[in-house]
Amino acid sequence: MMRDYLQLAYGSLKNRKVRSWLTMVGIFIGIAAVISLIGLGQGLRVAVMGQFNFLTTDVLTIQASGLQNGPPGEGVVNPLLDSYVDDISRIPGVDRAIGRLIESTQIGYHGFQDFSYASSVPDGKDRKEIERIANIELAHGRLLKDGDMNKVVLGIDYLDPETLGKPVQIRDSVTVHGKSFEVIGILAKKGSFIIDNAIQMNEAVMRELFNVNDTYDVIVAIVPNPADMARVKVRVEDYLRKERDVEKGEEDFSVESPEQALANLDSTLFAIQIFVYVIAGISIIVGGIGIANTMYTSVVERTKQIGIMKAIGAQRKMIFTLFLLESGFLGFVGGIVGILFGAGIAYGLAFLGSTFLGSDLIQVSLNWFIVLGALLFSFVIGTVAGFLPAVQASRLVPVEALRYVK
Amino acid sequence: MIRADLIKYSLNSLRARKRRSFLTILSVFIGIAAITTLISFGQGISAYVEQISQEMGNDKLMVQARGFGFGPPSLDSNVRMDETDLDTIRSVKGVSEATGMYGITGEVQFNDQKKYGYLFGSDYKNYRKLLEEVFALDLDQGTPLRGNEKSKVLLGYNYQLPEKIFEKPIQLRDKILINNHTFEVAGFYAAVGNPQDDSNIYITKDAMESSFAPENYLWMLVRAAPGVNPTELAEDVKDELRDHRHQDVGEEDFYVQSFEQVIATFKSILSIITGVVILIAFISVFVAAVNITNTMYTATLERTKEIGVFKAIGAKNSAILFVFILEAGVLSLIGGIIGVILGYLLSSVAGTAIAASGFGVFTPLFTWQLVVGSLVFAFLIGALSGLLPAYQASKLKPVDALRYE
Structure with missing residues (x-):
């Protein structure tokens, strides 16, 4: 039919x-x-x-609010204090809290200039954690270790002659924010400008270079159990509201899981x-x-x-x-x-x-x-x-x- | 046969096939309505840009530090620009005046609510005209800043609206907290037309320096002397500033742009975006054209016998061609007329809705060129789509056509 x-x-x-x-x-x-x-x-x-989605999912990202036009921490009125880090790491459900600095900077190599941003890597055990969270892997050379002064690790984009005129080699020196640094490692390609364009240095070095005293641009809190995520987020927000003396609904900060940000x-x-x-x-x-x-x-x-x-x-x-x-x-x-x-x-x-x-x-x-x-x-x-x-x-x-x- | 007869015949045959004509017209006007709506918005935005650039005048340059941020103003820059840079700029031949502007993030507190906007500190005493021109600012109400005020502030338009930035509108002489310093509202600037600029906060240079101690200028604004080409002057300023900052060519950590260049860049981006969107909308008109061809093709087939009779009693090929092209053109023209009316209604409603949400930039502009252009375009599309079927009809042999079943 x-x-x-x-x-x-x-x-x-x-x-x-x-x-x-x-x-x-x-x-x-x-x-x-x-x-x-x-x-x-x-x-x-x-x-x-x-x-953006190279980040692991077990972290809460904490930032101060302001006009968001660039990397985290820019255009902020009341920055995050470094004292928050210890307090947040003691909040139940949080395994560890780590602060990072992010600064826009100029990088120079044999007369060529590029604009990117520098980010800090913390000392001690936190170093391994940051490497895990940000999915940092090495392509050449070595990663930073405690006590490294005047040393930087760069993203893979700096091997591209388009960036700084010619490929940057391990042990070459580059100028970052007017100061000379030795390149000790190149990060593996992640297809994201955040990693591929990175300039990483130790936190102490970065504080001195950019004259940052007791603040952080981002604090990440590691929450090992995903089921805790929502509850921990509320606790962190409660803590920050009390610490920064703001009422509910008037927060001058944000606490986001990677999914939310995306x-x-x-x-x-x-x-x-x-x-x-x-x-x-x-x-x-x-x-x-x-x-x-x-x-x-x-x-x-x-x-x-x-x-x-x-x-x-x-x-x-x-x-x-x-x-x-x-x-x-x-x-x-x-x-x-x-x-x-x-x-x-x-x-x-x-x-x-x-x-x-x-x-x-x-x-x-x-x-x-x-x-x-x-x-x-x-x-x-x-x-x-x-x-x-x-x-x-x-x-x-x-x-x-x-x-x-x- | 005279032409009036032909026209009457065409219209009659369209009326005889009401539903088919209606559906064909429907398919045309949907596309035309979409296109006129989009074009009217495109025109509205270019008119806005044109008006802004008129107000700014084309004799201005802007010097700005480079940074990694996405688009100006780059609050994130770690490049410092200070008074010595400004003096260097002032010494360049062809510069009539130059001033520096501070810019930081402003946290505004009013009635226990906190909001963020750009806080600008400028030399109102000596350069008020320059900066108000550059930012296309006109005072809406209140008193202007004279230059010495340490605790007076001028606010962007949106602060005086309820439920826009703050729940309660701010009024003249209200006290607000900016980054924890108390300021009295001296006035409001008129609407610029986008939520970001209409949330800006303006104070004097003195107030900025005494309350917030900013580290460097966000921008330096420059006016070219009369008769000096601003784009060429931009190159000169760049050269001088580079020398002053001991940098090599290509190593500059700042931008110098004339407003001519900025506007030109913006206009070309704008026309690319509107062009692409209109092109996508044009696809539907193309499909409508295919529909017209189809309708006309059917019409010639149905009326084969009729055509045979016409020809037998002496109608020329050109008369047949004319009749069918006219039919196609009229179908499409009616579609065009309805489409333009619908497009006008649509863009007015959408424009009002968008303006209500703070984007006064998106105001549709319906010009008579657009109306006439759309109608002519619709008629031409129709006539063109009818061309092939009409040509086929006109070439029919009378004997064959009469014999057709």
């Missing part, structure tokens, strides 16, 4: 080749646009999030993506209207045919199914072609982007879920658009339909 339907539907579409093609083109353009935009948009999101960024990216999809999605709706139009025309043209079918015993349901299948088919095939084209466009653009611009931000992220979703959507658009024409066809009165003259 179904086979008969399909054959009939296919046959009548084939009879009106040009019209069927044009209708499918309408759908396929829209689907191709949306698929390529989703692919590139998701890719961009993956790339941007990849800059969620904020992600929602902004997502909003932009949705805006673009909606605009591109309009074309799919226009394509759907095209299908509706084609199906109405088809019903009118085949009035006599419908009359005959009904006269020899076809039920309303059958006529309805027949026309709905036709329109669904138009949407579906348009969808398949659209997905292929869209994926082609997206991968083509990403290829051009990485070849000619060398940008990692232009990449494609398409998965089966999106592809199947688009396919289903185009089929649904087809059937929705064909619904009213199919109803109209099924309700034709056989006698009148037979009498109908074009």
Whole structure:
């Protein structure tokens, strides 16, 4: 039975080749646009999030509030005090708390200059913890150890001649904030500017260099048991409110888990993506209207045919199914072609982007879920658009339909 | 046959196929509405930029320390700029005046609520005109700063609105705490149109120095002398400042930009963004064009016999061509008219909503060029989509057409 339907539907579409093609083109353009935009948009999101998600998940990040325009600790009115660190590490559920300094700085090498930021690495046992939390691994040389003066570890970007004119070698000296330092190690590539562009030095060295006395830019609290995270966060907030003498709701600091920090960024990216999809999605709706139009025309043209079918015993349901299948088919095939084209466009653009611009931000992220979703959507658009024409066809009165003259 | 007849015939055949015409028009106006809405916002933003750049005047330069921060002002910079740098700039030939501006994060406390905004300290005594021009600031209410006030503050527009920055609006002569120092509100600046600038806080240079002891200038503002090209002057200032700071070419830890350059860069970024968005919206018009082609193709097929009759009684190819192109064009034009009206309504509603949320920048601008342009565009799209079917119809042989079933 179904086979008969399909054959009939296919046959009548084939009879009106040009019209069927044009209708499918309408759908396929829209689907191709949306698929390529989703692919590139998701890719961009993956790339941007990849800059931040190297952090482990068992830490709370504590920062003072202010205007956030740069690295942590900048634009802050009341900075975090180093006395907080000991207090926070004693809060139940917190295994250890570690403070870090982050300063924007100039780095020079044989007359070339770059701007980046320097970050501090604590002494003693905390050093290992920071290396674990920030996922720090070595590519060349060695990491910092206690007592290292005038020594820095750099991110892998400094091996790139683009950064400082030529690759920085181990044991070379670089100037950081006007002072000479020996490079003892290069960090392994993480694909994130936070690590790849890093300038790390011991905390004591950094305090002296930037003249920072008793404050920190970030404090991380390690919470070994993820189930404790929410409770510990409340305790840390209570402590900071008391310590900084602020009321609830007026906090001049933030305590965030990595997921939260990422969620904020992600929602902004997502909003932009949705805006673009909606605009591109309009074309799919226009394509759907095209299908509706084609199906109405088809019903009118085949009035006599419908009359005959009904006269020899076809039920309303059958006529309805027949026309709905036709329109669904138009949407579906348009969808398949659209997905292929869209994926082609997206991968083509990403290829051009990485070849000619060398940008990692232009990449494609398409998965089966999106592809199947688009396919289903185009089929649904087809059937929705064909619904009213199919109803109209099924309700034709056989006698009148037979009498109908074009 | 005269043309009026042809026009009447076209319109009649559109009316005879009401539903099909309606659906085709629907598909056109959706796309046109989207495009006019987006363009009107694009135009609104460029008009805003144009107006701001007029107010700023194109004779200004800005000198700023480099830092790792994302975009100015780079509060995070560890580069120091001081009075000696300013003197160097003033000595450059072609500089008419120059002043330094302090900028730090301001924590404003009012009615037990705390909020953050940029706190600027500037030399109101000698350079008020320069800095108010640069920031496109006009006093909305209150009294201007004269330069000696140690505890008076001018606030951005949004502070006087309820539920915007603070729950309760701040009023003239209210006392507020800025970084734990008490200031009296002397006045408010008029709206600039974006939430960040409208949350700025302005005090005098003296007040900044005595209360907060800032370490260095955030910006130095420079006015070029009349007749001096500001972009060329920017190069001269850069050279002098580099020498003064004992740096080599390419080693500068500061930027010098003329407002011409800044505005030009901003405009080109803006036009790229609006261009891309409009291009995406254009896809839907393209799909609508395909729909028109389809409709017209069907129409010629249905009316094959009719065309045969026309030709048999002497209609020329050009008359047939004209009829079908006109039909397609009219369909699309009607779609265009509805689309423009809908687009206008849509952008007005959206513009009001966005303005209410503090982004006065996003005010749509509907010009008559946009209206006429959209209509002409719609008609052309339609006529173009109808071209192929119409051409096919016009080439039909009368005998074949008459025989068509």
